[in-house]
Amino acid sequence: MFVTRRRFVFLCCCLLFWAAVAVRGASAQTIYLDITNPNFQKIPIAVPDFKYMSPEQTQLAHTMADLLTRDLNISGVFQCLDPKSFLEDPQKMGLHASQINFQNWKQLGADFLVRSSYQVQGNSITLKGRLFDATAGKLVGTPKGYEGDLGAWPDMVHAFADDIMQMVTGQPGMFNTKIAYDQRVGSSKEIFECDIDGYDPVQLTHDRSIDLSPVWSPDGRKIAYVSYRSGSPKIYVMDVATRATRMLCGYPGMNITPAWRPGGKELAVALSKGGSQDLYLVDLSGKIVRKLGVGFGSSISVSPNWSPDGEKLAYVSNESGNPQIYIYDLATGQKTRLTYSGKYNTSPAWSPKGDWIAYCGQDGGGFNIYVIHPDGSDSHALTHGGGNVAPRWSPDGRMIVYSSSNGGMPVLRIMFANGTGDWQVMPHPGGSQGLPDWSPPMNGQ
Numbered sequence: 001m002f003v004t005r006r007r008f009v010f011l012c013c014c015l016l017f018w019a020a021v022a023v024r025g026a027s028a029q030t031i032y033l034d035i036t037n038p039n040f041q042k043i044p045i046a047v048p049d050f051k052y053m054s055p056e057q058t059q060l061a062h063t064m065a066d067l068l069t070r071d072l073n074i075s076g077v078f079q080c081l082d083p084k085s086f087l088e089d090p091q092k093m094g095l096h097a098s099q100i101n102f103q104n105w106k107q108l109g110a111d112f113l114v115r116s117s118y119q120v121q122g123n124s125i126t127l128k129g130r131l132f133d134a135t136a137g138k139l140v141g142t143p144k145g146y147e148g149d150l151g152a153w154p155d156m157v158h159a160f161a162d163d164i165m166q167m168v169t170g171q172p173g174m175f176n177t178k179i180a181y182d183q184r185v186g187s188s189k190e191i192f193e194c195d196i197d198g199y200d201p202v203q204l205t206h207d208r209s210i211d212l213s214p215v216w217s218p219d220g221r222k223i224a225y226v227s228y229r230s231g232s233p234k235i236y237v238m239d240v241a242t243r244a245t246r247m248l249c250g251y252p253g254m255n256i257t258p259a260w261r262p263g264g265k266e267l268a269v270a271l272s273k274g275g276s277q278d279l280y281l282v283d284l285s286g287k288i289v290r291k292l293g294v295g296f297g298s299s300i301s302v303s304p305n306w307s308p309d310g311e312k313l314a315y316v317s318n319e320s321g322n323p324q325i326y327i328y329d330l331a332t333g334q335k336t337r338l339t340y341s342g343k344y345n346t347s348p349a350w351s352p353k354g355d356w357i358a359y360c361g362q363d364g365g366g367f368n369i370y371v372i373h374p375d376g377s378d379s380h381a382l383t384h385g386g387g388n389v390a391p392r393w394s395p396d397g398r399m400i401v402y403s404s405s406n407g408g409m410p411v412l413r414i415m416f417a418n419g420t421g422d423w424q425v426m427p428h429p430g431g432s433q434g435l436p437d438w439s440p441p442m443n444g445q
Helices: 060-074 102-107 150-169
Strands: 020-024 030-034 043-046 078-080 112-121 124-133 138-149 178-185 188-195 211-216 222-227 234-239 245-249 255-260 266-271 278-283 288-291 301-306 312-317 324-329 335-337 344-350 357-362 367-372 388-393 399-404 411-416 433-438
Touching: 060 078, 060 112, 060 150, 112 150, 124 150, 138 150, 178 211, 188 211, 188 222, 211 255, 222 255, 234 255, 245 255, 245 266, 255 301, 266 301, 278 301, 301 344, 312 344, 324 344, 344 388, 357 388, 367 388, 388 433, 399 433, 411 433
Parallel strands: 043 078, 043 112, 211 433
Antiparallel strands: 020 030, 112 124, 124 138, 178 188, 178 433, 211 222, 222 234, 234 245, 255 266, 266 278, 278 288, 301 312, 312 324, 324 335, 344 357, 357 367, 388 399, 399 411
16 A cells, blocks of 8 residues: 655756666667756656546546656656647547557657556545657556555555656656655744655654654654653654654763664664763664764764665764764774865765765855765765755665755755755745655655
């Protein structure tokens, strides 16, 4: 079954981080496109209204197509054609290649055509989707089918968008992912989640306190976060489906900046139970597995973030005077300073492929988002203007979400991983937003 609570909104998009996009045309040859090239042309695709196969919920025909269009536009790969230019009635069109006049779609400039149908029976819905190569007049891949509760139709559309990305580019989309973040609610801060389109946010906590630093478990079923609801900061874990919450770390002093280890059986946390703030490895019950001991003297070590293989941690320490980013190897116990440029560097985030670490750096006046290789080379800024903090990667490494106060109140923004295509996630947030974290794909959950 798919999870409900999906809605939609238009997001403008620009270019993705460097990628090779494989497109199969009529000649069955593979064409590799560098979509960061200024001359890159997005792939034109037509998305007519879905065809309803029963008299119930006929309004979904347009609503589903609208959501799919928005997903494909967000990808940065496709340019969806204006439905006003379509020459056929979607409800009268066929669903199979032999029933489609591909000449009409080629005339409009479409490289690809989506044909989908749905049937509602009581509280259940079945969706079927097909992608056609409009130039060759052939089906791409195999037809896709999805079924579940009626309220879960947005998740099915997101899943279809993921499948379209997979069929065209060889890599699935990120449309069935979520972003967790903290947002001010009155005098409090609570934990929220939203889709990557930013609409219909869901408030997960109601602590009427200060809740911060949400981080998704590797399976996407839990969120660890920090709350001051009992006075001092403690780390809690929430089951996202049931909202059941339990305390993970409530040691004397500070319990902050949790980070799930890949595999989901341990977390790295920053504790001050021994006096100075240092990093610890804890199990799912909150029991200390070991002190990592990355600190030096009375220095403060915080904000751990795991490498994709779970063998190294990027973290922040002020042992050199100002906060800088270090890397700690759990197997050898060796630590290495990563950042030297800039007087204040925080919030490290390892990319899913392990080739980059994003971080927040201050060089001059304000804070901006930077990336650097784990060997310390090629550090460069992705944002400018200041007020940009807390970067986190999408699961496929193509995008980065972060918090920006460039326009005044801190809001979530997303950019492609080369710094292009920046947009605000939520057009009208209800309060200042910070410390985002991107979930793993949630298809089928």
